Amino acid sequence: MRISTLLYTLKQGLKNVIRNKVFSLASMATIAACIFLFGLFYCVVANFRYMVKEAEAGVSVTVFFDEGISDEQIEEIGNLIKKRVEVDKVNYISADEAWNEFKEEYLGEYADGFENDNPLKDSASYEIYLKDVSMQSALVTYLESVDGIRQVNKSEFTADALSSLNSLVGYISGGVILILLAVALFLISNTVALGISVRKEEIGIMKLIGATDFIVRSPFIIEGMVIGLIGSAIPLLGIYLGYDKLINYIVEKFNILSTILKFLSVDIVFETLLPVGLIMGIGIGFVGSFWTVRRHLKV
Amino acid sequence: MIILENVSKSYSTGAPAINGASLHIKKGEFVFVVGNSGSGKSTLIKLLLKELNPTEGKITVNGTELSRIKRRKVPKFRRQMGVVFQDFRLLRDRNVYENVAFAQRVIQTPTRVIRKSVPAILSLVGLAEKYKAKPKQLSGGEQQRVAIARALVNNPSILLADEPTGNLDPKNSWEIMKLLEEVNKRGTTVLVVTHNREIVNAMQKRVITMKKGIIISDEEKGGYIYEN
Numbered sequence: 348m349r350i351s352t353l354l355y356t357l358k359q360g361l362k363n364v365i366r367n368k369v370f371s372l373a374s375m376a377t378i379a380a381c382i383f384l385f386g387l388f389y390c391v392v393a394n395f396r397y398m399v400k401e402a403e404a405g406v407s408v409t410v411f412f413d414e415g416i417s418d419e420q421i422e423e424i425g426n427l428i429k430k431r432v433e434v435d436k437v438n439y440i441s442a443d444e445a446w447n448e449f450k451e452e453y454l455g456e457y458a459d460g461f462e463n464d465n466p467l468k469d470s471a472s473y474e475i476y477l478k479d480v481s482m483q484s485a486l487v488t489y490l491e492s493v494d495g496i497r498q499v500n501k502s503e504f505t506a507d508a509l510s511s512l513n514s515l516v517g518y519i520s521g522g523v524i525l526i527l528l529a530v531a532l533f534l535i536s537n538t539v540a541l542g543i544s545v546r547k548e549e550i551g552i553m554k555l556i557g558a559t560d561f562i563v564r565s566p567f568i569i570e571g572m573v574i575g576l577i578g579s580a581i582p583l584l585g586i587y588l589g590y591d592k593l594i595n596y597i598v599e600k601f602n603i604l605s606t607i608l609k610f611l612s613v614d615i616v617f618e619t620l621l622p623v624g625l626i627m628g629i630g631i632g633f634v635g636s637f638w639t640v641r642r643h644l645k646v
Numbered sequence: 647m648i649i650l651e652n653v654s655k656s657y658s659t660g661a662p663a664i665n666g667a668s669l670h671i672k673k674g675e676f677v678f679v680v681g682n683s684g685s686g687k688s689t690l691i692k693l694l695l696k697e698l699n700p701t702e703g704k705i706t707v708n709g710t711e712l713s714r715i716k717r718r719k720v721p722k723f724r725r726q727m728g729v730v731f732q733d734f735r736l737l738r739d740r741n742v743y744e745n746v747a748f749a750q751r752v753i754q755t756p757t758r759v760i761r762k763s764v765p766a767i768l769s770l771v772g773l774a775e776k777y778k779a780k781p782k783q784l785s786g787g788e789q790q791r792v793a794i795a796r797a798l799v800n801n802p803s804i805l806l807a808d809e810p811t812g813n814l815d816p817k818n819s820w821e822i823m824k825l826l827e828e829v830n831k832r833g834t835t836v837l838v839v840t841h842n843r844e845i846v847n848a849m850q851k852r853v854i855t856m857k858k859g860i861i862i863s864d865e866e867k868g869g870y871i872y873e874n
């Protein structure tokens with residue numbers, strides 16, 4: 348396509364948007380609401396995932412062995428554990444290491460009284476890190492059945508409750524977004540249909556002059572895409588500007604939870620949110636207008 | 647240039663609008679098509695533009711049989727023809743220059759070509775000075791000149807005019823007809839549908855008369871046959 352044709356088409360598309368001000372604004376507002384909700388939802392989910400990931404990284408299962416077990420047996424058990432699919436990493440912690448750690452953490456300077464007498468001499472253990480926290484119970488069941496294992500200490504961390512909250516938020520936002528999406532499509536379709544009816548005569552002349560379908564249709568497609576672009580750019584900009592303020596507010600309000608509440612930076616969130624949001628907005632505009640043009644503009 | 651062989655066109659309701667019409671128009675001819683209201687004149691124009699397809703028969707324009715033109719190729723086919731209507735069909739929101747340029751823009755003519763061809767064609771139709779005027783600031787005759795300029799700017803080999811003087815007073819009607827004759831002298835084949843008996847009789851051109859969809863007469867240097 349020629350540059351001059353492209354410019355002409357763009358100009359006509361923009362003209363369409365301006366000519367149907369009221370409808371264009373209504374469509375933009377609906378898309379904006381849709382993308383805004385999507386953006387919020389995405390921020391919540393992305394941060395939530397991030398927090399869970401951070402928390403999960405510290406989750407481990409610890410196994411202790413029967414008294415009087417030999418080092419070979421311990422090694423054998425270690426090999427069994429390493430073969431499990433759930434397992435990401437296994438650390439062996441000898442009785443001495445366990446004692447040293449305990450001393451440092453709880454006794455400090457009072458540890459001297461124990462001298463070389465390790466009260467935790469049967470406390471050698473494996474510290475097992477999981478690939479995925481949800482696999483914890485399966486692994487624990489297995490470990491409990493292994494000969495030579497006296498005790499399995501599992502982490503109390505449960506992502507289950509949080510996960511179900513997460514999916515509830517997901518379903519509700521998803522539902523609202525779908526409804527808004529449908530409304531946005533409907534409005535765009537009406538806006539474009541109105542534009543087509545206003546320009547019926549012009550379209551008729553274009554066809555008689557020998558304009559191709561592409562030239563006749565593209566201003567209307569552009570119209571839809573411009574509406575989608577503006578409709579998605581506004582809420583995205585809003586979220587971008589408001590994000591840090593919101594995070595600061597949350598951190599201040601809930602600073603007791605500051606160890607769990609770790610947030611992604613706005614730039615990392617927008618690495619995904621910006622393209623996805625814009626594509627969604629422009630996509631709604633494109634689909635809505637394309638579909639309408641096909642229905643109302645049989646060339 | 648234009649050949650109709652036994653062409654009929656029936657709309658879904660009523661008698662056929664065109665019934666077994668055959669005719670041959672050579673390159674460079676000037677032809678009037680006359681007939682009572684409802685005799686099928688506008689239908690004939692629509693068939694030539696491939697806005698409608700005949701229910702029977704064969705139409706050939708510039709050596710191409712219309713039924714063989716694929717849907718996708720229709721725009722290209724139409725570029726060989728200019729059309730003018732009784733109601734001008736100008737774009738109200740654009741000035742004279744843009745109305746004419748429009749015809750070139752939509753077929754993707756480069757802007758540098760448009761800048762030359764539009765003033766040239768406007769001076770041919772005698773509107774060079776009014777290029778900035780909006781249609782509603784022009785008289786009917788002037789508006790029709792703009793429409794003719796738009797129809798001609800892409801250098802069509804055929805100009806079709808459906809009652810181009812239907813909304814004009816006698817003086818303007820004459821001027822438009824003279825303009826069409828001038829266009830014809832420059833080599834364009836011109837087909838004019840009209841009810842203007844006086845002009846048809848005065849101009850002594852080929853006259854095709856239709857009645858109820860049938861071509862009832864076709865005469866060189868003919869006159870306006872009036873029947874009821």
Ligand SMILES: Nc1ncnc2c1ncn2[C@@H]1O[C@H](COP(=O)(O)OP(=O)(O)OP(=O)(O)O)[C@@H](O)[C@H]1O
Binds near residue numbers: 658686
């Ligand atoms: N879209 C249509 N659907 C059904 N019938 C139609 C349609 N268009 C035209 N007709 C009929 O076809 C016949 C021919 O119409 P056409 O418009 O070709 O006449 P015309 O010679 O141009 O008349 P006029 O001088 O009034 O413009 C008429 O009987 C008309 O009612």
Ligand SMILES: [Mg+2]
Binds near residue numbers: 688689808
């Ligand atoms: Mg007619």
